[in-house]
Amino acid sequence: xxxxxxxxxxxxxxxxxxxxxxxxxxxxDTVGRLIHEAxxxxxxxxxxLDVSLVPETLVGxxxxxxxxxxxxxxxxxxxxxxxxxxxxTVLIDHVDALPKELQQALAAALREGRFRRIGGSSTTPLECxxxxxxxxxxxxxxxxxxxxxxxxxxxxxxxxQLLPLRDRREDIVAIASLALAQxxxxxxxxxxxPARARGFTREALERLRDHGWPGNERExxxxxxxxxxxxxxxxxxxxxLLFSPELGxxxxxxxxxxxxxxxxxxxxxxKLCRGNISRAARIAKKDRKDFYDVMRRNQIKPEAFR
Numbered sequence: 001x002x003x004x005x006x007x008x009x010x011x012x013x014x015x016x017x018x019x020x021x022x023x024x025x026x027x028x029d030t031v032g033r034l035i036h037e038a039x040x041x042x043x044x045x046x047x048x049l050d051v052s053l054v055p056e057t058l059v060g061x062x063x064x065x066x067x068x069x070x071x072x073x074x075x076x077x078x079x080x081x082x083x084x085x086x087x088x089t090v091l092i093d094h095v096d097a098l099p100k101e102l103q104q105a106l107a108a109a110l111r112e113g114r115f116r117r118i119g120g121s122s123t124t125p126l127e128c129x130x131x132x133x134x135x136x137x138x139x140x141x142x143x144x145x146x147x148x149x150x151x152x153x154x155x156x157x158x159x160x161q162l163l164p165l166r167d168r169r170e171d172i173v174a175i176a177s178l179a180l181a182q183x184x185x186x187x188x189x190x191x192x193x194p195a196r197a198r199g200f201t202r203e204a205l206e207r208l209r210d211h212g213w214p215g216n217e218r219e220x221x222x223x224x225x226x227x228x229x230x231x232x233x234x235x236x237x238x239x240x241l242l243f244s245p246e247l248g249x250x251x252x253x254x255x256x257x258x259x260x261x262x263x264x265x266x267x268x269x270x271k272l273c274r275g276n277i278s279r280a281a282r283i284a285k286k287d288r289k290d291f292y293d294v295m296r297r298n299q300i301k302p303e304a305f306r
Contacts, residue, residue: 012038
């Protein structure tokens with residue numbers, strides 16, 4: 001945690017664009033906000049765009065904006081995060097999920113300091129800091145073909161790598177204590193009465209340190225917030241924690257499990273159809289373009305099944 005805060009201070013003193021890597025749940029958004037607040041962009045706004053949650057057909061509009069009638073189904077002009085946050089900070093999470101053409105456009109914007117709206121002909125000055133984030137470091141993304149080298153080059157000046165919580169157990173008590181204070185405030189706002197829990201028993205802290213935390217800080221905060229609501233005493237005990245420490249590391253996150261299923265399902269259908277995309281899409285009951293987008297997102301090539 002201390003190393004991360006030192007890197008946050010470096011980023012705060014400078015205006016360059018940066019990259020944050022780490023598993024889902026390791027608080028990349030929180031680190032992005034800390035960088036924003038430590039910089040001279042702090043008076044501007046902060047916006048986090050999770051590319052994985054935006055349909056591929058709309059993510060360019062969300063990021064760059066669009067000119068009138070650039071997207072037939074969405075008439076009218078739209079400002080994107082890059083011009084809406086002028087003087088502020090934009091965090092782009094799961095940046096490797098951006099379509100390759102948008103990755104190239106973003107690389108050009110960071111290199112030239114100007115960007116073009118979707119469907120536009122003129123360019124607009126880029127006057128915000130971009131923080132890109134992903135689960136893996138830049139080199140791994142480039143080697144796997146999920147990130148274009150040009151974009152990685154623009155983000156290399158500072159890359160903050162956040163370790164999973166299971167690899168830095170010395171941080172667990174500090175994070176749990178902060179989560180307890182935040183949960184107490186939330187409960188008191190919601191219920192209009194003081195929260196009963198004020199600390200942890202030694203046994204509860206041992207259970208927190210022993211857990212595998214596949215969901216990282218996000219899972220830890222959720223556990224503490226639930227415990228504050230359930231606690232019957234002033235100290236949270238092990239019975240107030242709603243997990244079994246024997247489970248832990250073998251349980252993937254919902255997002256990782258969904259991605260694995262998606263990859264395996266598409267590969268299975270393509271193998272059955274010997275690489276015929278149209279036939280595979282019919283079996284999957286999906287539009288051919290949508291099925292192709294899923295293939296591209298998972299780096300699956302139909303030639304491998306012919």
